[in-house]
Amino acid sequence: MTLLKIGFPSGSLKDSTFNLFERAGYKVRLSSRSYVPSINDPELEGLMFRAQEIAQYVDRGVVDIGLTGKDWILESEADVVEVDELVYSKVSSRPVRWVIAVPEDSPIQRVEDLQGCRIASELVGATRRFLQERGIEAEVEFSWGTTEVKAGIPGLVDAIVELTETGSSLRANRLRIVDTICESTTRFIVNKAAWEDSWKREKAENLLMLLKGALEAELKVGLKMNVARAKLEEVIAKLPALHTPTVSNQLDDDWVALEIIADERVVRDLIPQLKRVGAEGIIEYPLNKVVY
Amino acid sequence: MTLLKIGFPSGSLKDSTFNLFERAGYKVRLSSRSYVPSINDPELEGLMFRAQEIAQYVDRGVVDIGLTGKDWILESEADVVEVDELVYSKVSSRPVRWVIAVPEDSPIQRVEDLQGCRIASELVGATRRFLQERGIEAEVEFSWGTTEVKAGIPGLVDAIVELTETGSSLRANRLRIVDTICESTTRFIVNKAAWEDSWKREKAENLLMLLKGALEAELKVGLKMNVARAKLEEVIAKLPALHTPTVSNQLDDDWVALEIIADERVVRDLIPQLKRVGAEGIIEYPLNKVVY
Amino acid sequence: MTLLKIGFPSGSLKDSTFNLFERAGYKVRLSSRSYVPSINDPELEGLMFRAQEIAQYVDRGVVDIGLTGKDWILESEADVVEVDELVYSKVSSRPVRWVIAVPEDSPIQRVEDLQGCRIASELVGATRRFLQERGIEAEVEFSWGTTEVKAGIPGLVDAIVELTETGSSLRANRLRIVDTICESTTRFIVNKAAWEDSWKREKAENLLMLLKGALEAELKVGLKMNVARAKLEEVIAKLPALHTPTVSNQLDDDWVALEIIADERVVRDLIPQLKRVGAEGIIEYPLNKVVY
Amino acid sequence: MTLLKIGFPSGSLKDSTFNLFERAGYKVRLSSRSYVPSINDPELEGLMFRAQEIAQYVDRGVVDIGLTGKDWILESEADVVEVDELVYSKVSSRPVRWVIAVPEDSPIQRVEDLQGCRIASELVGATRRFLQERGIEAEVEFSWGTTEVKAGIPGLVDAIVELTETGSSLRANRLRIVDTICESTTRFIVNKAAWEDSWKREKAENLLMLLKGALEAELKVGLKMNVARAKLEEVIAKLPALHTPTVSNQLDDDWVALEIIADERVVRDLIPQLKRVGAEGIIEYPLNKVVY
Amino acid sequence: MTLLKIGFPSGSLKDSTFNLFERAGYKVRLSSRSYVPSINDPELEGLMFRAQEIAQYVDRGVVDIGLTGKDWILESEADVVEVDELVYSKVSSRPVRWVIAVPEDSPIQRVEDLQGCRIASELVGATRRFLQERGIEAEVEFSWGTTEVKAGIPGLVDAIVELTETGSSLRANRLRIVDTICESTTRFIVNKAAWEDSWKREKAENLLMLLKGALEAELKVGLKMNVARAKLEEVIAKLPALHTPTVSNQLDDDWVALEIIADERVVRDLIPQLKRVGAEGIIEYPLNKVVY
């Protein structure tokens, strides 16, 4: 039987990934101490890996597809097909950044000042390539964790390369950003051979369509309302231009029923406007998936 | 920039208030130890106060609108516009009451018997006015908490004035109700000057429309069903009279699709009746907001 | 006043049963240490029992209806009307099985080898009948719990009869399955006399209709989409044959809106197919009840 | 190698039993889903059982010794040596009782009134023997739990036999006690053959000495104080008569140091008295074990 | 029967107060929703009150003794006997302070600048008296909570009077201290008439002795060591001068055993010193009570 193998990220992304798959229609379950999640689709098979390792295993063909960050794709120099970006792990849609940071009072101001310095990072490879491209010779050493605090310990390192989202953790450690190595968001990646296999490609594309449909539905709601036929034009003028609304007949021929999909964030402004131009019995209902 | 300032109640009402705003379309977040919640609408600004203080601060204009109980509006003698009532803090829709209570075996039977007595309450002002209007002289002292137990401690006080919803806590403390000072529910109040400002008034009215739309949706569901055109009249006769149903055509011309909004609590009786008179494929679905 | 009395299972089935009733429209609440749940329908009265006991109490007429497993109906040899099966207690729809199990290295290979043996089980009666029907004499003793570990203690018993769903707990205790005593799922059972009483029977049938409507909705979703009139036939050809779809007119006469109820588990395959043959703006929304 | 096998009660007694063994000097650990606890004494081996089963397994020799209630020893009619009583499972030292109880308004007043009745209990055997000894014929049926509520369900049973400590649960169920079947406390029991084996008997006796030493220490504290030699007689006169105090010399020959073991509950009266007759520098310190 | 009635503080001090009584030898238990704790001494009776109310009720004789803060004694102007101070509610022994605070950038620099201002506080009475004594007229209004944030809301108040321990919460709210109203620690207070009753006074004094004995023991440990008689003088020279050590003879006449009570915080310096001058077999053991 043909199978599509998926590399899931363990750790902090695990729960939000499984939750996204659930909303897309796939129940993924992991018993404690196991690493092989069960999936309620016999054509899919999953394996848990650290986010750092996934791109490499997709490249080797251990799994056909994977979800992991752009940063770790770069770091592992994996040769994979980046099919799409999936922003689901945080409320914020801002990408994370890997930055070079130094103590606030360090003499280092620009990346060129790192010549001959020692730098600690979990992202050793990408950091080294970044410096080589700029002709800077520096010693980049692997950090096992709590990298931010290392920059502040006298005699340890001159700079660090660390992940930041809002910069608040850097500020709390009194660090200053010198430069940005790369930005990163989660990617849906596919092994190159698998992408050439028509069955696997279609299976992967279908899965991606459903994942994106579930993400889209998070931000949308359905709206229905009754509108007097005489006021229909005025009501439609208030609607967001994007999609044609659906209009149905009522028993009472003077009225129609109007239905649209709207961004959840505009509804609080839209409902009072629609009500003022004559919409009645407005209801808002939740959505599971939206696929345009 | 024009702003509408909102006084939110801290304490036991905080979470249910924030939750109601969320369902209405406004994300209100309060970081710990802060008193200025963030709201994802740049035209709104919030401040947290104890429910006891909000009416007074709306009166003074520290904030434009507030949510607080009728009891504390009376207690603080605030001069504000009570725009509407919002029942959202408890499953029950019964209002709370402030009552005069005495030990079960007390000789006090009527409010007139309180002449010359000592009374403990957190609602000192309203209690004093209630007694003065009836020509009763009594000493009303402020109680810092657990007022109910004070009525039972020999030599402490003769009566208490306390909040009650179902009376169960009074019974547990073996107290008997003598009279009612006032009933109370949550109110949406507005500063008098703000109510005359057309921008603030419209903003407040829109907000109220969405809050009430979210509350209404809690108690309603949507129902859809397929009905043979020949049985349509009989099915419609079973429906609650309130609103006109929506009827749509199906591919098969002998059938129509019928859709209504119904009280969640009648659905369990309605569905079997509709089924018996010929409705088919009945579905019930959840609602986020209902605005008539 | 006429009442329908319900026997609810305490223990592991309690929460899922109450939850199912909630979704059907009945709030069932049990205060701690009580056994009489409150129900927000004055025509219903509930009692909590161990699942093992319910069939027997329905038989005796202590309650009119009950929810319990087929295994305990058999064990108690109760004479009741099994109206329907309700599968709601687990994600999986697989029935549980009671099996005879022995240590992996036991010489016992077939049920006939149990002649003269000692067996521990919580299901003593059904086990004895099973053995008697096969002419096997064995001592079946009641086990108070942790039956699985008993099979592994030298000199205690030769075999056990225990409940299993996936077999994983048996494997963890290094046990081997020899035979199956019975399979079991939850049943909606009614007392024979109550079933002849027309008021009780209709009340029981209405309740069952709503319980099944809520269970059905768990597995279904609503789908709506816009389809160009020219592609309608092709789209309808992709739909599951079961039910006629609803088609509504749009303002733009070249398009129609199509709506169906679909199994949640086929949606992940259906959406990509519909999209490929021309459906647009596909949305999926959740359902509370589905009653055909 | 010679071993003493111990049957430990699982369920509600497990943690307090393991804790008592820990204080006696034995670390007993049970990994989850296991039933063979590890003990840090190679001469001891443990097995977990339900309290109901232990006496029977001690009788059969599956284990040499066990800790279980007098009630279950009687119920299982086990032929074992009851070496001692150990009161450790509750703050209270009151034994539990198995009582016959009926609804408050039942016509049953004395045990003789149970003639021809139906009784539910978890303690079927002891109940039957109790009734037979009094010439009463009644049907005693096994109850799977929540026995107390059964007495209140019309048509179910006429009486129950249930465990009670303070009677509060019976009162909460509006039941009245008719008679007492037996009282029960935890017993340290030994298999008859093991008790004749001199190695096992000494090992069991040593274990019991340490368990009782730890229990004794819970209720005792050590007291030390400095006393002027001139006031020694007066101080000693205040001490509990039970044990001779220890007196040591100090560098300053006019003073002695006095040390006693006292009941923790008298210390709050003793210390002020000792201070008033001249004791100085009184210290109280905790004890692990007390073996007289 | 003669009784000593105790007013216990409810709220944040409750658990630490009950814990202190437990260590002193009194088990105080409060069932939820009750206000009459049980105490395992028939001569004591307890009542729970808010700390704010206790001094007033000790004054009126509702209870004989109470534990509450110096601040609330002053605020309620209660006429009671302050017998002793008990520092037990925090790790720190620093007293709390009630301070006048203003926003960092306020023009108010000294208490005199408050003339004509509005001040919010929970300590209305003491604040008014403090200002009157200095001839300052200002409006002091009662604050129901989160007083610190009020100073920073434009147009609300000019200053606040609030409790502070380390000042960190004031700093977090960007407030500056202008003056101190009073300092406060917990006091053991007695009703004046009760203090003249010899039985009540002795009972209160005994209770205080044990409470202080338990508090003292928290900070002390016992030390024992063996010392060669020849080095005794040198070892004793290293000991804290406060108390005479106890010296006992050993079997080997060349050695003595030496025992002292020492502050826990000096032990880490004392032990290495004692070891260096010849003490051997040094042991440190915990204490329950120390009564000099």
Add this chain to the structure above:
Amino acid sequence: MTLLKIGFPSGSLKDSTFNLFERAGYKVRLSSRSYVPSINDPELEGLMFRAQEIAQYVDRGVVDIGLTGKDWILESEADVVEVDELVYSKVSSRPVRWVIAVPEDSPIQRVEDLQGCRIASELVGATRRFLQERGIEAEVEFSWGTTEVKAGIPGLVDAIVELTETGSSLRANRLRIVDTICESTTRFIVNKAAWEDSWKREKAENLLMLLKGALEAELKVGLKMNVARAKLEEVIAKLPALHTPTVSNQLDDDWVALEIIADERVVRDLIPQLKRVGAEGIIEYPLNKVVY
């Protein structure tokens, strides 16, 4: 001011290390997200590191002393003074082991069979040296975690090197141990230069004395008993030979009081023996520190 800098292990050892310091007399506190713990001794300064890194930082002089495992000292090839071993992180005193493990059904039986294989481990350096010393060429790759499951994924690696204490996790993953790389316990290590500085050396030695005194006390208890002078010799003959007991006179001259420090684990055997030869009133009490 002179300071001794300590490298503390973060992660799983953090809490047990801080707890050990607390018992030794040093309060070490770490606010969340910080890496510089506060210590209540102005002569000490702490830094948190991963256990993997500490030896290297002691070698470099970033800190003067550190606590870390022998495994990570070897892995980092640090040149430090290993002053002592401190066994405190687990109940068991068994050292942990790093082992080479393969799937149960792997053809690899001995370390020599790893020629040309791929191995995953967190302990890359020590593993490579181990193989080189045996002339084996194999690819050792760094593993980011869940190493044990990797051995079971087809095509990933041939063997792993992983930490094991009891082997249970290896068995759960169906792995077989092929060989042991190294054993490891926690070490108290000092920088070579710091060890030559007399102030730092004495400070480190005092700290070590107190840490070991607290660890020693975990395993010891104090024992006191009364002995008839006539039986003293017989009782002393039963005592562990190690230390001279302390003997004090009692008021009754025929009796003496005898006191010793004993291993907690022998007490359960010692007490019954002492009792049999005539010791009376034996008490056991807990110890905080024991420094010989």
